[in-house]
Amino acid sequence: MTQYFFEKPGHAALYQKYRLPSPNEINDLILNYLQTKKGKPFTLAVDVGCGSGQSTRGLTSYFEEVVGIDISEAQIEEAKKMERSDNVSYRQGLAEELGFQDGSVDLVTVGAAAQWFDLEKFMKEIDRVLKPKGCLALYCYTVPCILNFDDCSETLTQIIQDLFTELKPYETIATKRVWNEYRDLFDAIPFPDKARAKDIFITFKKPVSWFIGYLNSSVLFQTYLREKLEDAKAFMENTEQRLLKAMGVSSEAIVEFRTKYYCLLASKPE
Ligand SMILES: C[S@@+](CC[C@H](N)C(=O)[O-])C[C@H]1O[C@@H](n2cnc3c(N)ncnc32)[C@H](O)[C@@H]1O
Numbered sequence: 001m002t003q004y005f006f007e008k009p010g011h012a013a014l015y016q017k018y019r020l021p022s023p024n025e026i027n028d029l030i031l032n033y034l035q036t037k038k039g040k041p042f043t044l045a046v047d048v049g050c051g052s053g054q055s056t057r058g059l060t061s062y063f064e065e066v067v068g069i070d071i072s073e074a075q076i077e078e079a080k081k082m083e084r085s086d087n088v089s090y091r092q093g094l095a096e097e098l099g100f101q102d103g104s105v106d107l108v109t110v111g112a113a114a115q116w117f118d119l120e121k122f123m124k125e126i127d128r129v130l131k132p133k134g135c136l137a138l139y140c141y142t143v144p145c146i147l148n149f150d151d152c153s154e155t156l157t158q159i160i161q162d163l164f165t166e167l168k169p170y171e172t173i174a175t176k177r178v179w180n181e182y183r184d185l186f187d188a189i190p191f192p193d194k195a196r197a198k199d200i201f202i203t204f205k206k207p208v209s210w211f212i213g214y215l216n217s218s219v220l221f222q223t224y225l226r227e228k229l230e231d232a233k234a235f236m237e238n239t240e241q242r243l244l245k246a247m248g249v250s251s252e253a254i255v256e257f258r259t260k261y262y263c264l265l266a267s268k269p270e
Helices: 009-018 024-037 073-082 119-129 153-166 173-179 183-188 208-216 219-227 229-247
Strands: 044-048 065-070 088-092 105-111 130-148 194-207 254-267
Touching: 009 073, 009 208, 024 105, 024 130, 024 194, 024 254, 065 073, 073 088, 105 119, 119 130, 119 183, 130 153, 130 173, 153 229, 173 183, 194 208, 208 219, 208 229, 208 254, 219 229
Parallel strands: 044 065, 044 105, 065 088, 105 130
Antiparallel strands: 130 254, 194 254
8 A cells, every 4th residue: 555656856845835734723632632641741753654744843842852754755855954843853764664662652643644554554563652542643634625715615616626526537545545534544543542533624825826736736636647747737727727717816816725634543552
């Protein structure tokens, strides 16, 4: 199941530019859970599938040490370039072989990445590295999202739906895991103490041009580009034109979009 989607530096750079930090609402949810289940001290957090560090940075003020791990060297390079905190390090590595000592980690987080993991091996590794009462948090979001602008929100949301219909042939088992909100990942968590937080709607405001970059950086669209370069480029250009026409604005106009997050939480037995 492990996939090397982000190997190309171009994709990692796009990711750095167009992906959002993990929302505070998600970080708060995870930290409150850890506080309730295990409590302080918060010594070591590991962010697996950290990408270019968007999901890692929000943890730095709460832990003595944070480590971001990703299979992609290009993503790790991007993460290192942007890092400003001195209690964070990044390294290339596999989710299924984290390399920490037994019972040494307080919290493992995975943002929008666990759908690609070999679940059996990953869960064994989590059971090994977590401290007793240590926690695991797997979160993700579903696209397409809802776009809001004046009175044309329905049209805009439909345009995004059309894009995802076009991308349907490139869906994989990983995409299906995201669509079904990590149902099989929940079942694979080996700890009896587990919970699911769903329907966490987060609103972002960004220029239309940024939103197009965000769509471009998705693995599904990058797969379309790799397989049918000209078709993919034309489709995205057309999507942008349709959005701008419906809104009657230029590509720097701000659009609001709402994304639905969900999060699985679990605590290792004592
Ligand atoms: C969609 S990105 C998410 C990045 C970041 N966590 C975020 O929230 O924006 C998924 C990341 O998972 C990484 N990945 C996929 N399979 C992996 C594996 N088996 N071990 C480690 N990283 C993996 C990819 O290289 C990619 O950087």
